[in-house]
Amino acid sequence: MTRVTIDPITRIEGHLRIDVDVDGGRVKKAWSSGQMWRGVELILLGRDPRDAWAITQRICGVCTTVHAVTSVRAVENALQMEVPLNAQYIRNIIILAHSIHDFIVHFYHLSALDWVDVTSALKADPDKTASLAESLSNWSLNNKHEMRKTHERLKNFVNGGQLGIFTNGYWGHPAMKLSPEVNLLAVAHYLQALEVQRHANKIVSILGGKSPHIQNVAVGGVANPLATDSQAVLTVERLLAVKEHIDALNDFIKNVYMVDVAAVGAFYADWTKYGAGVTNYLSVPDIPLDTKGTKFAFPGGYIANKDLGSYKAIKTFGDEFWTKGVEEGVKHSWYDYNKGGPLHPFKGETKPNYTDFKDDGKYSWLKSPTFYGKPAQVGPLARVLNMLAADYAPAKKYATGTLDLVSTLAHTKVGLDAMHSTIGRHAARMISCAINVDLLGDQWNLLMGNIAKGDMATFNKPVFPKGEVMGVGFHEAPRGALSHWVVIDDGKIKNYQCVVPSTWNACPRNDKDEPGPYEASLLDNPIADPEKPLEVLRTIHSFDPCIACAIHLTDKENDTAVTVKAV
Numbered sequence: 001m002t003r004v005t006i007d008p009i010t011r012i013e014g015h016l017r018i019d020v021d022v023d024g025g026r027v028k029k030a031w032s033s034g035q036m037w038r039g040v041e042l043i044l045l046g047r048d049p050r051d052a053w054a055i056t057q058r059i060c061g062v063c064t065t066v067h068a069v070t071s072v073r074a075v076e077n078a079l080q081m082e083v084p085l086n087a088q089y090i091r092n093i094i095i096l097a098h099s100i101h102d103f104i105v106h107f108y109h110l111s112a113l114d115w116v117d118v119t120s121a122l123k124a125d126p127d128k129t130a131s132l133a134e135s136l137s138n139w140s141l142n143n144k145h146e147m148r149k150t151h152e153r154l155k156n157f158v159n160g161g162q163l164g165i166f167t168n169g170y171w172g173h174p175a176m177k178l179s180p181e182v183n184l185l186a187v188a189h190y191l192q193a194l195e196v197q198r199h200a201n202k203i204v205s206i207l208g209g210k211s212p213h214i215q216n217v218a219v220g221g222v223a224n225p226l227a228t229d230s231q232a233v234l235t236v237e238r239l240l241a242v243k244e245h246i247d248a249l250n251d252f253i254k255n256v257y258m259v260d261v262a263a264v265g266a267f268y269a270d271w272t273k274y275g276a277g278v279t280n281y282l283s284v285p286d287i288p289l290d291t292k293g294t295k296f297a298f299p300g301g302y303i304a305n306k307d308l309g310s311y312k313a314i315k316t317f318g319d320e321f322w323t324k325g326v327e328e329g330v331k332h333s334w335y336d337y338n339k340g341g342p343l344h345p346f347k348g349e350t351k352p353n354y355t356d357f358k359d360d361g362k363y364s365w366l367k368s369p370t371f372y373g374k375p376a377q378v379g380p381l382a383r384v385l386n387m388l389a390a391d392y393a394p395a396k397k398y399a400t401g402t403l404d405l406v407s408t409l410a411h412t413k414v415g416l417d418a419m420h421s422t423i424g425r426h427a428a429r430m431i432s433c434a435i436n437v438d439l440l441g442d443q444w445n446l447l448m449g450n451i452a453k454g455d456m457a458t459f460n461k462p463v464f465p466k467g468e469v470m471g472v473g474f475h476e477a478p479r480g481a482l483s484h485w486v487v488i489d490d491g492k493i494k495n496y497q498c499v500v501p502s503t504w505n506a507c508p509r510n511d512k513d514e515p516g517p518y519e520a521s522l523l524d525n526p527i528a529d530p531e532k533p534l535e536v537l538r539t540i541h542s543f544d545p546c547i548a549c550a551i552h553l554t555d556k557e558n559d560t561a562v563t564v565k566a567v
């Protein structure tokens, strides 16, 4: 048995350590450990609930908008508030654009190099690459000129004695399977995607004031005044600029991202056999279409043990099937609870107890969330499978289209079962991206239509009652189901707990010693060379880890997080 420790895992957000025991070229046991201790939840205690969104979105600089939106939803849920339609649409456009940014950056910049050998691309014939690219889609930058230019840039990186942004990949690894031409094509799209992702960020910035960390959210709505006749506020002219960015994203997603993921899936069809892990899938509905949060553009729910027939829907923001199911345990986490656990988030505690890394004891700063006592996988795969179980037509359209394209390219029939895998998570993220860019166009139309009717409202004023109220806000964030749980007493925050997508997926073993989704997904993965565990990265990266989000707790014994000296 060989022990392999990867610490830190790179091309992710935050500090993640993965340990695997390898025997006979396969992973036999795995541990996922969050190694970073930081603080947000307890900073909120005693504060005005209207400020919580601005503070909680500092949990992360990658999924910046998501904690802001989830936080105001939690407070609005506690106050049983309605949110004006324009505010829902503006928030929806922001979170959809943000998710698209996240998906594109994840595939090209954070994970493609696990599958694409950059040095092999140097051996490619750029003209042949262009012919291949043009046979796959009619994206305007698939031409000979672009491929020659990319080849030239790569040569310059290498001739200059450095690979620049491509330094430190597992180049030449035996698990790399793409031809030089396909590798060059992927590198070309990697570089183009750096430009394309800006369109998504511009949408977020126009509506949110800036990115990362939007400025326009408020409990009760948004702080964007609308007008058709003033340059000082959000005008039709600004909204028309948003539409141009939506169209540019749509072009890239449909003609490049979808094709590239299908091609990687087809060339690495072997990887549809690895990485399933925990197959209880949890997602929440999102993109609210009414003022109360009872109607959503896409469904969410729970599937047990990969059986789509077991689907149970989560229907509204306050749905008890959701609120009653969530708990967090700390048996293998560096915390203690006062009276054992696991605990419901409204009663959540944060008492650190660091023990060093103990294989059979405590080994992570992440808690272990469960849904009705079971570990659950969240994220794009959970989202898309729940959508399919709910008969959501756009998911059916894009999932069928993707599996058909993969089958054609792989010359073998690839069915839905292949989705429960490392590659399946990439496919699901791409399907989710295609759905979201269509929804982005829809939300833009709804906003313009509502303004055209003369409705300019964007905000309802919150009123805090005497005594205690509690609420939960959820959001289907890029990495999956995110929830904030707030208890408010006399208008001040009494308890605040965030249960975050990467906590669900990257958690250590739970109170029953069942492995979390990352850990379970690594079991039986092949490892060609324990010195270069590329295969571990493939599976872990397919979840898109964010450990900053996953560990957002603070030390309540010692509430001074940092001392700054003015000299």
Ligand code: NFE
Pocket: 013, 059, 060, 061, 062, 063, 066, 067, 477, 478, 479, 480, 482, 500, 501, 502, 503, 546, 547, 548, 549, 550
């Ligand atoms: Ni920091 Fe996040 C998303 C949230 S994480 S990236 O998506 O919430 O798990």
Ligand code: MG
Pocket: 041, 497, 498, 499, 500, 552, 553
């Ligand atoms: Mg938490």
